[in-house]
Amino acid sequence: MTELLVLDNVVSGYGEAIVLNRLSLRLDQGQSLALLGRNGTGKTTLIETIAGLTTFRSGTIRLAGRDIAAVRPERRAALGLGWVPQERGIFKSLTVEENLTAVAIAGAWTPDRAFAMFPRLKERRGNLGNQLSGGEQQMLAVARSLVLNPKLLLLDEPLEGLAPIIVDELLGAIRRIVREEGMAAIVVEQKARKILPLTDKAAILDRGAVVWDGDSEALLADAAALDRHLGVADRGAGKPLDKAQFEGDPS
Numbered sequence: 001m002t003e004l005l006v007l008d009n010v011v012s013g014y015g016e017a018i019v020l021n022r023l024s025l026r027l028d029q030g031q032s033l034a035l036l037g038r039n040g041t042g043k044t045t046l047i048e049t050i051a052g053l054t055t056f057r058s059g060t061i062r063l064a065g066r067d068i069a070a071v072r073p074e075r076r077a078a079l080g081l082g083w084v085p086q087e088r089g090i091f092k093s094l095t096v097e098e099n100l101t102a103v104a105i106a107g108a109w110t111p112d113r114a115f116a117m118f119p120r121l122k123e124r125r126g127n128l129g130n131q132l133s134g135g136e137q138q139m140l141a142v143a144r145s146l147v148l149n150p151k152l153l154l155l156d157e158p159l160e161g162l163a164p165i166i167v168d169e170l171l172g173a174i175r176r177i178v179r180e181e182g183m184a185a186i187v188v189e190q191k192a193r194k195i196l197p198l199t200d201k202a203a204i205l206d207r208g209a210v211v212w213d214g215d216s217e218a219l220l221a222d223a224a225a226l227d228r229h230l231g232v233a234d235r236g237a238g239k240p241l242d243k244a245q246f247e248g249d250p251s
């Protein structure tokens with residue numbers, strides 16, 4: 001397969017503090033990756049390192065064949081990184097529609113197509129960003145990244161703090177984006193059993209390094225690894241959240 005993103009022996013952190021310690025990871029074009037790990041293991045730092053927002057010390061970061069380690073963050077977006085930060089980062093004083101049109105870059109994902117993915121946003125296209133619920137803001141943040149037509153979508157805990165019904169709606173959208181549209185994505189998520197049925201690959205971080213990586217399906221089936229690295233010991237709880245839930249008609 002064709003390589004999309006390669007991190008090789010990356011060391012990075014914040015100021016003097018080193019968080020990622022010789023971290024290596026690879027993602028091919030069209031692949032999606034669930035990025036897992038307990039609190040404070042470096043998941044957000046990894047996303048921010050790819051986006052260019054940390055103190056980068058050494059190693060290689062290559063996107064679509066190009067070394068981007070020294071490239072400024074805004075230029076990385078132009079080179080194909082669509083980033084949805086944990087705090088969402090939408091424009092609160094613009095309408096939903098303006099949030100999309102202000103950043104859209106010509107490509108397959110137009111604002112109309114994003115509205116088709118998120119009907120809730122279409123209904124609220126004239127509302128200001130600050131008039132949206134938390135879940136709607138998260139949908140808008142994802143939609144905004146889509147209309148950048150990125151090569152790689154980076155989602156940092158998209159489900160955090162959302163009501164269960166919104167979680168299901170967003171999971172359905174993420175499933176369509178990565179499975180049906182084949183967009184490459186890295187999704188940081190605390191709830192392994194929710195995200196693993198959707199993604200192709202998975203990586204678990206511990207103390208700033210990758211301690212497990214492989215196929216999502218293999219990890220979902222490996223109760224011992226889930227338990228050891230993530231403390232997800234509730235094996236029976238996998239039942240209602242397993243693959244079958246996401247294989248049917250998303251509507």
Ligand SMILES: Nc1ncnc2c1ncn2[C@@H]1O[C@H](COP(=O)(O)OP(=O)(O)OP(=O)(O)O)[C@@H](O)[C@H]1O
Pocket residue numbers: 014017019037038039040041042043044045046
């Ligand atoms: N701005 C910062 N300055 C200094 N250290 C930081 C900064 N942000 C995070 N850290 C430290 O880096 C380490 C990794 O944090 P990070 O947020 O990447 O973990 P995480 O796996 O995303 O955790 P969580 O699941 O809690 O969001 C932690 O020890 C944290 O204290």
